[in-house]
Amino acid sequence: MAKHETPLLDQLESGPWPSFVSDLKQEAEFRAKNEENIEYQIPQDVVEDLLGVLELSFKHGRTHWKHGGIVGVFGYGGGVIGRYCDQPEKFPGVAHFHTMRVSQPAGKFYTTKYLREICDLWARRGSGITNMHGSTGDIIFLGTTTPQLEEIFWELTHNLNQDLGGSGSNLRTPSDCIGQARCEFACYDTQAICHGLTVEYQDELHRPAFPYKFKFKFDGCPNCCVASIARADLSFIGTWRDEIPIDQEAVQAYIGGEIPPNAGAHSGRDWGPFDIQKEVIDNCPTDCMWMEDNKLMIDNKECNRCMHCINVMPRALRIGNDRGCTILAGAKAPILDGAQMGSLIVPFIKVEEPYDEIKETVIEPIWDWWMEEGKNRERLGELMKRQGFKKLLEVTGFKPDPRMVSEPRTNPYIFWNEDEVEGGFKRDINEFRKHHQR
Amino acid sequence: MEYEEAKTRIVEGLTKKSKVKSKFYFNDLAKILELKPRIAKKLINKLVIEEVLEYWSSGSTSMYGLKGAGKQASAEHED
Ligand code: SF4
Numbered sequence: 001m002a003k004h005e006t007p008l009l010d011q012l013e014s015g016p017w018p019s020f021v022s023d024l025k026q027e028a029e030f031r032a033k034n035e036e037n038i039e040y041q042i043p044q045d046v047v048e049d050l051l052g053v054l055e056l057s058f059k060h061g062r063t064h065w066k067h068g069g070i071v072g073v074f075g076y077g078g079g080v081i082g083r084y085c086d087q088p089e090k091f092p093g094v095a096h097f098h099t100m101r102v103s104q105p106a107g108k109f110y111t112t113k114y115l116r117e118i119c120d121l122w123a124r125r126g127s128g129i130t131n132m133h134g135s136t137g138d139i140i141f142l143g144t145t146t147p148q149l150e151e152i153f154w155e156l157t158h159n160l161n162q163d164l165g166g167s168g169s170n171l172r173t174p175s176d177c178i179g180q181a182r183c184e185f186a187c188y189d190t191q192a193i194c195h196g197l198t199v200e201y202q203d204e205l206h207r208p209a210f211p212y213k214f215k216f217k218f219d220g221c222p223n224c225c226v227a228s229i230a231r232a233d234l235s236f237i238g239t240w241r242d243e244i245p246i247d248q249e250a251v252q253a254y255i256g257g258e259i260p261p262n263a264g265a266h267s268g269r270d271w272g273p274f275d276i277q278k279e280v281i282d283n284c285p286t287d288c289m290w291m292e293d294n295k296l297m298i299d300n301k302e303c304n305r306c307m308h309c310i311n312v313m314p315r316a317l318r319i320g321n322d323r324g325c326t327i328l329a330g331a332k333a334p335i336l337d338g339a340q341m342g343s344l345i346v347p348f349i350k351v352e353e354p355y356d357e358i359k360e361t362v363i364e365p366i367w368d369w370w371m372e373e374g375k376n377r378e379r380l381g382e383l384m385k386r387q388g389f390k391k392l393l394e395v396t397g398f399k400p401d402p403r404m405v406s407e408p409r410t411n412p413y414i415f416w417n418e419d420e421v422e423g424g425f426k427r428d429i430n431e432f433r434k435h436h437q438r
Numbered sequence: 439m440e441y442e443e444a445k446t447r448i449v450e451g452l453t454k455k456s457k458v459k460s461k462f463y464f465n466d467l468a469k470i471l472e473l474k475p476r477i478a479k480k481l482i483n484k485l486v487i488e489e490v491l492e493y494w495s496s497g498s499t500s501m502y503g504l505k506g507a508g509k510q511a512s513a514e515h516e517d
């Protein structure tokens with residue numbers, strides 16, 4: 001028998017999709033039975049009370065959670081997000097219901113043993129409810145009490161070799177696509193740099209001194225599986241500078257229907273025979289492909305590495321061989337000013353350990369600028385808008401490049417800095433008057 | 439700047455404003471110290487370790503306050 005009646009939540013279970021309500025009920029029952037004899041360190045009925053307060057919020061049409069607090073683990077300014085229920089008498093099990101962010105491994109590779117261990121820890125010291133994974137990529141532990149925070153942190157770091165992730169005005173846990181571990185489109189080792197920079201910038205991750213959050217995301221190619229271009233303050237997107245190698249025999253095999261396009265994806269329906277003109281050449285956004293003497297040709301100077309042709313015919317076309325990444329800055333999901341995509345700042349850079357060039361010419365100058373000039377709660381993208389892209393080029397020392405321009409100028413003026421003009425802006429008025437009357 | 443001087447400045451600066459507010463942004467502290475953010479950070483970290491300051495976080499933003507200042511501690515039954 002459920003502790004609280006939840007008719008509104010029950011209704012959510014009637015839809016065609018798996019419901020989180022069913023998951024919560026299952027967990028509530030698991031905890032109530034406790035067949036594994038877990039020594040629960042927080043209320044055994046935490047999940048029942050969670051269902052109860054959620055039902056109440058539905059009924060009232062407003063939340064009963066309070067956000068934020070001084071909870072945390074000693075020495076860390078992030079990784080724990082305080083949450084309290086404003087109806088603690090009715091729902092004592094969720095009076096404290098803090099979130100912990102646990103730093104995910106690069107590429108999100110786990111062993112089943114590890115997953116079992118973190119789940120055991122969380123069943124014992126928390127609600128047992130997780131979110132795999134949050135939008136920063138972290139493993140999210142949902143709901144524990146204040147006294148458990150240090151205990152969980154101790155067990156994570158000492159027994160599981162596992163750190164907390166970032167939250168607040170910190171570097172957030174860097175995240176990456178699966179990259180070279182499984183994907184032949186990866187133009188650099190996303191996991192190596194993601195892990196490398198996570199270790200390098202521990203201080204930035206755990207001790208808040210930024211105006212607001214800051215995210216690195218690493219995509220091995222422009223398919224952007226972690227959507228870095230839309231949501232990272234610095235997006236690293238794999239690319240190449242030479243040509244797309246073409247295997248003409250494989251092209252013919254695609255045309256002849258011997259190899260299914262898109263590696264067999266979309267095969268749930270009959271789309272008719274593969275049409276290279278319609279499905280590849282006409283869809284090239286820069287119109288740089290054509291057939292000549294039954295051979296596929298690409299004008300690589302015009303190719304913008306959109307990945308379309310490679311995605312459709314992965315056995316005929318491959319990423320180029322001179323590989324690195326493109327860096328974009330300033331993407332964010334809406335906070336103050338609405339969503340913003342990243343702006344290109346480095347067209348091409350080699351991605352080589354120990355990444356000194358990336359750290360010293362891109363990351364650190366940008367941080368110095370933003371830490372000094374950024375207003376409280378201002379993302380890098382907003383500072384770029386406020387002070388202008390030109391300022392970003394100035395602080396990083398990158399030369400303006402046509403590839404940074406996404407549209408024709410909307411401003412008819414060209415501004416010069418004083419040091420760019422011979423003799424500066426000052427003039428001798430007496431000298432001027434010799435040639436020009438008043 | 440030496441740690442002790444930073445401590446005096448921060449404690450005085452925050453106490454002066456304590457009637458109006460109890461939580462401060464990192465930049466407010468750097469301004470009190472009149473230091474560049476990166477240098478200020480080292481001293482401010484130390485003030486946290488020594489439990490002069492404590493972090494406050496909403497989840498998206500972090501702030502700093504004198505330890506125990508503000509209503510949070512008693513309001514959230516965590517005294
Ligand atoms: S972003 Fe590119 S390299 Fe990374 S997993 Fe996706 S397709 Fe592969």
Ligand code: SF4
Nearest residue numbers: 284303304306307309
């Ligand atoms: S990657 Fe995109 S732009 Fe380049 S040739 Fe293929 S379809 Fe055209």
